[in-house]
Amino acid sequence: MSDKLNLSSDVVIIGAGLAGLAAAEQLTRSGYDVIIVEGRDRVGGRVKTINVADTEVDAGATWVGPHHTAVRGLASRMGVRLIPQYHSGKSVLSFDGKRQDENESAFASGLANDLSRIALSLETLADAVPVAAPWEHPNVDYLESMSFGEWLATVKAAEETRAFFNVLSLVHWGAPVTDVSLLNVIRYIKCFGSLEVMLKVEGGDQQDRIEGTAQGLIKRFANSLDARILLNAPVEHIITNDNGLTVQTPREEINAQFAIITASPAHRSFINFTPPLPEQYYGLARAWRQGALSKAFVAYEKPFWREDGLSGESVSDNETVFLTFDVSPQDKSTGIIMAFCDARGFDGFNQEERQRRVVEQLVHLYGERAREITDYADFSWGNDTFAAGGPNPAVGPGAWRSFGRYLSEPVGRVHWAGTETAHDTSGTMNGAILSGLRAAEEVTKRLGPVNPR
Ligand SMILES: Cc1cc2nc3c(=O)[nH]c(=O)nc-3n(C[C@H](O)[C@H](O)[C@H](O)COP(=O)(O)OP(=O)(O)OC[C@H]3O[C@@H](n4cnc5c(N)ncnc54)[C@H](O)[C@@H]3O)c2cc1C
Missing domain, CATH: 3.90.660.10 (Polyamine Oxidase; Chain A, domain 2)
Structure with a gap:
């Protein structure tokens, strides 16, 4: 007999980031018993x-x-401003070691025109992307044939324009323009609303x-939940059978009807599945390399x-x-x-x-x-010592076409959430909440009605 602590619930949620907490709130409100298992010693995930x-x-x-109405709504409910x-004031630009204030003419002339030209091309490409199924784009072969960097070369972007978009790439995908596919970039722009929204402070x-940090908000959120949260509990193994599933951590064994995994796609592959996931899910984990x-x-x-x-x-x-x-x-x-x-x-x-x-x-x-x-x-x-990487996956050429459809398609009793699986504001805290709510709804449909709390 195993010497692990035996627990049971209707649903096990893996990950106490915003996606996991949002899913837990929704499910417990509907009357289900939920346990959240988190590998780190804290809640928040990519919020710290x-x-x-x-x-x-x-x-x-x-x-x-x-x-970002889901985060705004949460902050307001938790009484956080x-x-x-x-x-x-002016911002500062520095390319090739040459520092200048934002409104100095050298930047305003040539580079501004080139930046606008490239930004417009990107926005036009982004407009046509079906965010929920980008692999269905009529030009998917072209869009998946090259990295963002290769595309910038194709459209003859000026050196400084390329440097500017490299900054965008580093901050969003934690990787340079050479590492992310053109399709990934334009899908992301569409998920955010527009390039302008991505770049702006006021109105963007x-x-x-x-106030008091994003993790402060998440701690309040976690404390408000009617769900058990196990910290320092990295999920190692998920065993599914006809009647339910068992989630194993080094110390606990939890029996449940369904699991919602909110770990980012790359981190899903650190979990051992019995029976194994279909091959494409491992391809997805490989291709969604965390920046x-x-x-x-x-x-x-x-x-x-x-x-x-x-x-x-x-x-x-x-x-x-x-x-x-x-x-x-x-x-x-x-x-x-x-x-x-x-x-x-x-x-x-x-x-x-x-x-x-x-x-x-x-x-x-x-x-x-x-x-x-x-x-x-x-x-x-x-x-980071657990679930390293951030902020978002650096998805390279060909990955969306081959594996994109497996991001959120359930496998048996296992459902998927996490900001990467969102269609609206994917890659943000807001997308994380929306993805948790979507996964909770999927599981609720399968569990059937109980008395709401
Ligand atoms: C530096 C940086 C800056 C960012 N800036 C912004 C910003 O300004 N605005 C914005 O909206 N978003 C920003 N983001 C993105 C935002 O943080 C994420 O989109 C969001 O927090 C993701 O939430 P999540 O719940 O989907 O995933 P996560 O927060 O990653 O949660 C997943 C959880 O699963 C846990 N986990 C993984 N594997 C296992 C396992 N085997 N067992 C148990 N637990 C496991 C992880 O430890 C983690 O806690 C930023 C991210 C970073 C890193």
Whole structure:
């Protein structure tokens, strides 16, 4: 007999990120018994709080766009405020080591025209993508034949335009333009609404932050649920038979009718399935390689860049820091720059070297005062000890056509959720919630009615 703790529920949810918690809320409200199993020692998944200068900051997801109604609704129910992303003043651009303020003419002329030309082509391509079934696109062979980088070369994008879109690629897929397929990029743009929405602060995806951090919101959400949450419980094995399934972690064995797996597609393959999943599901896990992205937070006595008329926003082709934002607390008790760092020029170095690289680039962008730091913290999602990678999969050429249809198609008693399986706002916290609700609805239909709580 196994010495594991035996538990049972109607549904087991794997993953205590937003998708898992949203699915659990929906199912428990309908009267079902739910257990959530989470491999990490915390809830939140790709949402995580770290500390810099005694201030909590978002190492993972940060922003909520105006159209992210599921997150907005959740925040409002949990009594958590959204605060506007600081966006006053000029941003800074730095390509090939040449720093300039946003509205200086060198950028405004040639590059702006080329950027608009490429952006328009992308938007036009995105318009025609059937987001729920991109493999049905009439030109799927062409769109899946090349990476985003190859397409940029085909349309003769200027070097700086390519560098600009590389920043977009790094921040969304944690990988350069050479690693993601053209179809993946345009589908993602359609899921977000438009390229403009993806890039904008006011009226766009970077409009608001969650007061007290996104993980603060998720902790409240988790505490409000009428479901058991097991932490430090990595699911190793799922055994299905005619009557139900058994989910095994190193310490627990949980019997249930159905499972909802919210792990990102690449992490699904770390679970052993008996009977095995159909072959295509392993192909999917291989092809949905999780990108890598890191964030550094540099604290100062005050947000000094504001005195120079700067917003703290910057875009660079620097090999370490490619994007910055001002995430200082609203009371300006300290100044904090959040720097998105390219894993390739960051993750392999020790903390001293990572900090040196980040601060040097901030000095380049904001002047010598950027050297006078009061604190520093960083987090590398690609180096995380469990379910490493982030923020989204770097889906390469051919992957959507071969495996896309298996993202959310249930296998027996196993259903799939997670932001990657959403059609609307896929790749965001909002998409995660929507995917959890969709999977809960699928399972509810199969379980049949019980008395709602
Ligand atoms: C650096 C970064 C910045 C981001 N910025 C934003 C942003 O500004 N705005 C925005 O909306 N989104 C942003 N995102 C994306 C957002 O965080 C995700 O889309 C969302 O949180 C995904 O939620 P999820 O529940 O689908 O997946 P996850 O949060 O990944 O949850 C899945 C859970 O499953 C667990 N798990 C995996 N395998 C197992 C197993 N075998 N057993 C048990 N548990 C397992 C994982 O530990 C994880 O907790 C960002 C992400 C990152 C990394």
